[in-house]
Amino acid sequence: MGDVGFFEKTDSRENEGNLEESEGKNKERNEEEEEEEAVVFYRQQQHQHATFLGLDLNLQPPEEIDFGNEFWGFDFGFPEKQTENFTESQSVVLGVDLERKERSPSVEIVSPSSIKTKRSPNVVFDIGFPEKETENFTNSGSVVFGVDLKGKERYPDVEIVSSIKKRKFSVQEKGKAKLDGFGIELDEKEILHDLMQIDPEKWVSILDSPVEEEKPNYIEFQGLTRDNTVNHERADLLEDFQEFLKKEKSKRQHEIAKDFAQRLAREVDSEGDLLKSSSTKDGASKSVIVDDDDKEELGTPFSIAMEVIKTRISSSTSRRKKFSSEGLGAEFKWVPKNVKRTSFMAREVPSLLDLSLCALAKNAEAIVSLNHVPDMLRHKLSRSVSNSRKMDAHFLQLLASGSPTEIRVNDCSRVTEDEFTKIFGCCDTRNLIVLQLDLCGSCIPDYVLQDTLAHSSKSLPALVTLSLNGAYRLTDQGLNALALSAPALQSINLSQCSLLTSSGINDLANCFESTLRELYLDECHNIEAMVVLPALKKLKCLEVLSMAGIQTVCDDFVIKMVEACGKNMKELIFASCVELTDVSLKFVGKNCSKLCAIDLSYLRKLTDLSMRYLANGCRSINRLKLCRNGFSDEAIAAFLEASGSSLTELSLNNIALVGLNTAISLSKCSRKLFCLDLSWCRNLTDEALGLVVDSCSSLKLLKLFGCTQITDVFLKGHSNPQVQIIGLKMATLSEFLNVLEPREAPLWYSPVDSLH
């Protein structure tokens, strides 16, 4: 045969992937020798694209084709045949009817031209493995089809190409597809086993075979050689196939049920323990009642959402069995946009305001006066200056001069005691409504306070919001003095004031019983939660309670607190209060229906039950912060679907199980989402993220620290022009710190004079 020359040519070009000549030759030969079939195999470099018989063979990144399914689904329109020996290869080549003397290790050529009934009796087919032989083709055209069966193993030198567009399936082909695939599946294991032994280097990709309208004649199935036996076999196989499907589905659902049962069982145990421990500890009455409603009620928002998700899972797995190319991905198909249109991704023009703020912050020491500058601009400027570590006495003086209404300083660490005394000694604080002096530890011991801000009971008459975050030298006396000077106080932030004790807080709470709305006591380790509980329970208007990092916060505390004050509660921060379990969340869900923000970072003991309670009880959460919790993908997805539509900020940092379900729910439900943190969620793929980012139209900030599985397919392929992605490439973070607007109002959730 004239094949030798033909093969030589392709061999030499195998690395180029250039098929023009071979095609030409092919065609010629087809016309001449109509008995031949050939399917072209070629080994391609990744960037090549070739046309084969005029069809455009697009190279698609392997992720987009689920090869396992595609193969079995025979989507390629190959004349379907198997050889027994094809089990030895990981790719199988379809359809050649050439006697080949030369065994090319990597290339096979098969022309996809019409398969004639008249076949050459000797079908030798060679996939390039020396050990291969075909024996079964005596009465039919050889069929060799090659597929990279396990697309997961990606060989850099192999590309699979399919020209999916122009195939037409004959009915029989389609019918055959299922059946054949099924048949294949039955023997899948042994096939795969054999396939695995193939040396991957020699691989081949096949793919396109043109549409063959022809005959079933050439279809062989598993060594069957008679056409008439095929139909008979098919019917049986079809039934088996359906049974197999059902079994799989029930197995799957059984597993899900088992999983839930296990988890619920564990929950009851831990509650039982809690009962014992709390009763022995307090000696007083027990506080926890274990209800019977731990099993999931029907009709609650969470359970409805859970159903949706479960059906999504099981239907996708059953669909997968049907060899369609879609799996859970049937719910969506995210294709990255064409990279050429990059003008679309041009960043927004920086506003003049931002430019001038930056310029000002850089030259902060040269500013002479901030008179007439409105408060919001002052805050922005102050924030910029603090972020660039330039906040010093000079700037503080600028802020404090005149008769300021709001002073916000994020970082006072460079100011000394004397400077502070000087500045605030003569500051006119009559109109001061907001005073924020964060990280002021070194400059505010008690005596300085008493000399300046707290020098008389009329010194801060209008003060509504006070923040002394980090005032580590402040003691209970200093706090008391402050409390006396600021009768109108409604919000106080005493985070990291480590000298404060429970009695100081008790006095504070007694002082502002009916007016305090916001209380931040993060990391005040000298405060014991149960000791301050009676006083805190009296704060009826409390809207924000933050006790992050205080280890004595226990379920008991939370339960009693929310039972007393839960009606108005809008924000709860319990990050790192590791003793908390699902029971506290249960009561939060019951009592805090107006909850807008909750932080449950690092609470390892929480399970999916907490998500359920939250979803059912707190329907209007705006900001949810989770970090290193043990929630499952399904639980989070169910929460999002049930109660996640008003979310503006969501953090799922290091929730390891987060995956496709969450991504789909996010894309469905989170139109208002502004800031999303998916750091360390390694189960998310490029497609899942692409779907999320393209669907969340308000998304401005996406954090992806630690997501090493994300590639340029997502980074360059998503279509959201305003989102900023941080965490994947080295970039200065300070530019992103300005994405979130600073607070404008003194109080988070209420207007200032809403008390009267």
Next chain:
Amino acid sequence: MNRKDTVKLISADEMEFVIDKDAAMVSQTIRNMLTSPGGFAETELGEVTFPEISAVILEKICQYFYWALQYSRGKETEFHIEPELTLELMMAANYLHT
């Protein structure tokens, strides 16, 4: 310049700056002034007065408008601001919502 495509911005000290409408539309405030229905003088005459913004600042603002147009068309350069202007520029930018 064609009359229809330009607007006139008038500063506090009565200096007049005639710029393209596209450039002026970079400012959300000016855009609203010029496009809002209701028969305002600004819309009709194509003139906007800024009694609080001085000429120097207004000039810089007009420069910013053209720079912004250029930036959005792909030419990304740096916009330099003289230090003595920054404070007032910031406040004017805030007012003009740009």
